[in-house]
Amino acid sequence: MQYPEAIDYLYSRLPVFHRIGPKALKPGLGNTLRLCEALGNPQHRFRSIHVAGTNGKGSTSHMLAAIYQSAGYRVGLYTSPHLKSFTERIRLNGQPIAEDEVAQFVVQHKDLIEAVEPSFFEVTVVLAFDFFARQSVDVAIIEVGLGGRLDSTNVITPIASVITNIGLDHTDILGETLPQIAREKAGIIKPGIPVIISETHPETADVFQEGAQAAKAPLVFADQESHVADEGLLKGVRRIRITRNNGQTNIIELDLTGAYQLKNVVGALTTVAVLQALLPVPEEAQLIGLRSVVRSTGLKGRFxxxxxxxxxxxxxxxxxxxxxxxxxxxxxxxxxxxxxxxxxxxxxxxxxxxxxxxxxxxxxxxxxxxxxxxxxxxxxxxxxxxxxxxxxxxxxxxxxxxxxxxxxxxxxxxxxxxxxxxxxxxxx
The missing domain is CATH 3.90.190.20 (Mur ligase, C-terminal domain)
Incomplete structure (x- = not known):
């Protein structure tokens, strides 16, 4: 089976959200856990950072990947949906997974897929986890697909859980109020694992505080730790002034030029700061990474x-x-x-x-x-x-x-x- 046949098989055999919407969702984590167990639980064989949120989770995931790549780490990146090619969903140091890897996975695990009858998304998540484990990544940035609590990616135990923001989207699935949606996103909070919230909102802050307290997880609201100010566009980058509570000020340049990225960048940088003991990143590598997110990760379609x-x-x-x-x-x-x-x-x-x-x-x-x-x-x-x-x-x-x-x-x-x-x- 070649790559085109493998992709056709996955699309024709499995429910696909971008084609049929919520009907493609399989409730619960059972299918993902069953697939992972059959593959030797690859999700436990690499360090990961889990990123959820209504908006900005893709940009934040790519920023984190770019920063850690700039520091010399071997970085996996899982995002969805893809724009041009399925292989964009799974990257190693910015390079999409090889088409042969996808075809080989489908051939090797076709019987398992047909026995479990998972969704398209569940298969892609497990394919990513298996690839990252075999590639011995230093860290993988894992973007939530939808929600958090019942999302297929929520079988990992990350070293940090990041939630960018909460807005009204997918209300038919996640709830019709911001607190209801926040509870679904807060489902990625794990016992003792630090939680970073990029954007404080008065209607949802209590939800995250309660979730973190119940899990005894350290909680940081990134926008309360640093103040960001837009310094405008210059030569294709957005200049951003970041002033931390200790008075330290930095000017960063970000090649993702939408002004909405100010909220995302403070969440990404706070996550890097929280994880410095586990994954040290010099300040210069952080600056280089943010200046080259698009080039180093292949991100498209963000302003x-x-x-x-x-x-x-x-x-x-x-x-x-x-x-x-x-x-x-x-x-x-x-x-x-x-x-x-x-x-x-x-x-x-x-x-x-x-x-x-x-x-x-x-x-x-x-x-x-x-x-x-x-x-x-x-x-x-x-x-x-x-x-x-x-x-x-x-x-x-x-x-x-x-x-x-x-x-x-x-x-x-x-x-x-x-x-x-x-x-x-x-x-x-």
């Missing part, structure tokens, strides 16, 4: 500039808090007309997302080639009711082409709304 004149920016923001944070940065950039290429999945609270978007922007509605995607004509009609007017297109590339054709060099084009929309861009 990524695709071209200039007109400036075209692609961002995977796909929920209300993510879109709100994204627009803050967009409004700070000089431009004539703002043109928004937008596609959403059908199971989101679309009215809240659409209500955040500026009515004066020019809209180009599109859809991804996945069953979860909302048809562009429906999105166009729903947006029109709220005064967001534009044309509809069958795919993101034709929508972008129309936006470019209508633009002057001083315009700004934003492509956003869904991971799947960004994934289908031909020039990403």
């Amino acid at each position: 990524q500039t695709l071209q200039e004149f007109p400036r075209v920016i692609a961002d995977t923001a796909h929920n209300q808090p993510g879109i709100s944070a994204l627009l803050t940065t967009i409004y700070s950039l000089p431009h004539a007309n703002l043109r928004i290429v937008l596609g959403l999945v059908a199971d989101k609270d679309r009215s809240k997302i659409l209500g955040l978007l500026p009515p004066e922007a020019k809209y180009y509605f599109c859809q991804a080639q996945t069953p979860r995607s909302l048809p562009a004509e429906i999105l166009q009609a729903e947006a029109a009711v709220l005064g967001r007017i534009g044309e509809s297109f069958s795919d993101v590339n034709s929508a972008l082409a129309a936006a470019l054709q209508n633009s002057s060099p001083e315009d700004l084009i934003l492509i956003t709304g869904s991971n799947y929309i960004i994934a289908e861009l031909t020039n990403l």
Whole structure:
């Protein structure tokens, strides 16, 4: 079996969230534990850092990977979903897992997969754990897929648990209030393992304090340990001033240029500080890592500039808090007309997302080639009711082409709304 056949097998045989949504979820950790046990429990054979949160967990995971790589560690990185290739989900020192490794895993464990009948995500998690164990990584950064408590990644015992923030997303699965969602995310807290919360929120702080106290886990709210200030964009990096409670001040340069990354970077740096005794990282390596996150980890789609004149920016923001944070940065950039290429999945609270978007922007509605995607004509009609007017297109590339054709060099084009929309861009 070659790689294309292996991937086709996994997609056709197993429930896949990005195709059918919540129906793909398998309740509980039983399948993952059964798969892990059959493979000799690889999740216990390497050190890991577990990263959860509504938004920012992918960026934070990549920042941590870049920092530890810069310090000379052998670093595994597991994230989801992928944009272009399945192999992006599992990386070693920034390099995607080899296609042959994926094919070999499927061939070797096909009988096990068919006996357990796991979800697609459960198989990919165990594939990552097996790969990291065999590669003897010094540390693996493991991003939660959805929630935390019942997420397949939650079979690890990490050296730190990181929760970036809490917002309203996947409310049909995780709960309809911020405290309910926070309890699901807090499910990654383990006895005695330090917990780092990137962003303090008055509605959820008590949830994390109670969870950490019950687990006797040291708890740090990163934004209470350091103050961050935006120093603006300069030559393709965002300069950030970090002032710690002890008075120490540093200027860091981050190649992830969205202003929303200020909240993520303080969580990443606090995690590195908490783990200094276990995984020492010199300050210079931290600075180098943050300056080269994209280059060293392959991260795409986070306020990524695709071209200039007109400036075209692609961002995977796909929920209300993510879109709100994204627009803050967009409004700070000089431009004539703002043109928004937008596609959403059908199971989101679309009215809240659409209500955040500026009515004066020019809209180009599109859809991804996945069953979860909302048809562009429906999105166009729903947006029109709220005064967001534009044309509809069958795919993101034709929508972008129309936006470019209508633009002057001083315009700004934003492509956003869904991971799947960004994934289908031909020039990403």
